[in-house]
Amino acid sequence: MKKYAIIVAGGTGKRMGESLPKQFLKLGGTPILIHTLQAFYSADPEIELIITLPQEEIQFWDELNIWHQNYIEHKVVEGGETRFHSVKNALEHVQDGLVAVHDGVRPFVSTNTLNQSFELAKDKKAVVAAVLMKDSVRQVNANGKNKNIDRSSLRMVQTPQTFDAKLLKAAYKVTFNPSFTDDASVVEASGHEITLIDGDYQNIKITTPEDLIIAEALLKAR
Numbered sequence: 001m002k003k004y005a006i007i008v009a010g011g012t013g014k015r016m017g018e019s020l021p022k023q024f025l026k027l028g029g030t031p032i033l034i035h036t037l038q039a040f041y042s043a044d045p046e047i048e049l050i051i052t053l054p055q056e057e058i059q060f061w062d063e064l065n066i067w068h069q070n071y072i073e074h075k076v077v078e079g080g081e082t083r084f085h086s087v088k089n090a091l092e093h094v095q096d097g098l099v100a101v102h103d104g105v106r107p108f109v110s111t112n113t114l115n116q117s118f119e120l121a122k123d124k125k126a127v128v129a130a131v132l133m134k135d136s137v138r139q140v141n142a143n144g145k146n147k148n149i150d151r152s153s154l155r156m157v158q159t160p161q162t163f164d165a166k167l168l169k170a171a172y173k174v175t176f177n178p179s180f181t182d183d184a185s186v187v188e189a190s191g192h193e194i195t196l197i198d199g200d201y202q203n204i205k206i207t208t209p210e211d212l213i214i215a216e217a218l219l220k221a222r
Contacts (some may be wrong), residue, residue, distance in 0.1 A: 002097030003047045003118055004165065005040050006090040009033050010054055010079040011105030018070065021057060022206060023104045024064065032206055033061070034070050035219075036106035041072045042116040049074035050093055051104070052086040077138045084180050088172045091165075099168055100160040101183045105206040108218055109160065113200055117162040125164040126192050128184045129199035130155035157182060158199040167192060 009023040023033040033051070040047055053061055055078045064070075075093060079086035087101055098121050102109065113129055121127045133151040139147045161183045168183065171190040180186050184194050206215050 001122060002095065002165075003044060004094050004097060004099040005047050005049050005160070006087055006094070006099060006101045007033070007036055007040070007049065007051045007104045008079070008081065008086055008090075008101065009051055010086050023055075023204075024057075024060070025212065027107065027206075027212070027215055028035055030068055031064055032107050032215075033104050034064070034068055036102070036104050036109070037070065037072050037074060039107060039109050039111075040102070040114065042110040044118075047100075050090045051075070051078055052077050052079040052090050054079050063105065080178065083182070084172075084176050087183060089124055089221060091169050091172055094165050094169065097165050098162060099165045100162040101168075102161075103157040103205055106203055107206070107215070108200075108202045108204060110200050110203065113197075113203065116197055117160050120195065120197060121162040121164060124195040125167050126161075126184065126187050127163070127197055128161045128193050129158040129203070130196045131158065131199040131201055132156075155196060156199075157184065158203050158205075163187060 002019045058076055077090045080089055097116050117127050135152045137149045137151050138146045139149050171187045188194055
């Protein structure tokens with residue numbers, strides 16, 4: 001089956017404390033987003049790669065690719081107001097097959113996770129990587145009251161989130177709702193069950209200065 005990957009890269013540098021969008025920050029001397037592209041290409045050079053970026057950042061991205069000699073073939077699509085709208089725009093360039101949606105600032109996604117996601121999606125249609133909670137969790141209500149939650153029943157959701165392309169495109173015909181925090185929530189709202197697979201604790205999302213320190217250590221260890 002044809003494989004696609006939509007890599008969503010619409011973040012800013014706000015939480016990172018940087019003026020440069022986080023996907024362009026350097027990790028080991030190379031922009032994070034290029035590392036992410038390389039992870040998908042290494043898993044399968046035949047995956048059709050689609051990156052979503054704010055319109056005003058596309059030229060800068062083109063310049064970065066030239067400067068860093070990144071020749072991995074990919075399509076760039078203008079992002080939207082939210083992640084939902086960015087993915088919806090990208091889906092216009094997806095035909096039948098399987099499509100993985102991934103955060104542009106998760107550069108350490110493993111080949112094993114990607115291969116397992118695509119393989120299981122052939123049957124289950126909607127597959128999401130997730131990991132067990134390590135810390136205790138408490139739930140806080142509107143009145144500020146809090147209570148302990150059994151962490152064994154909770155999972156931290158990661159990307160990739162991999163779907164049958166027809167299913168995902170049909171789900172994204174719905175009107176945007178603020179409760180759509182990821183692609184799984186959109187598909188679940190359409191009535192389809194989500195299948196979880198074991199993610200990887202190294203598959204971190206780089207959003208804060210602390211994350212970047214950890215990412216540099218992970219890169220060095222590799």
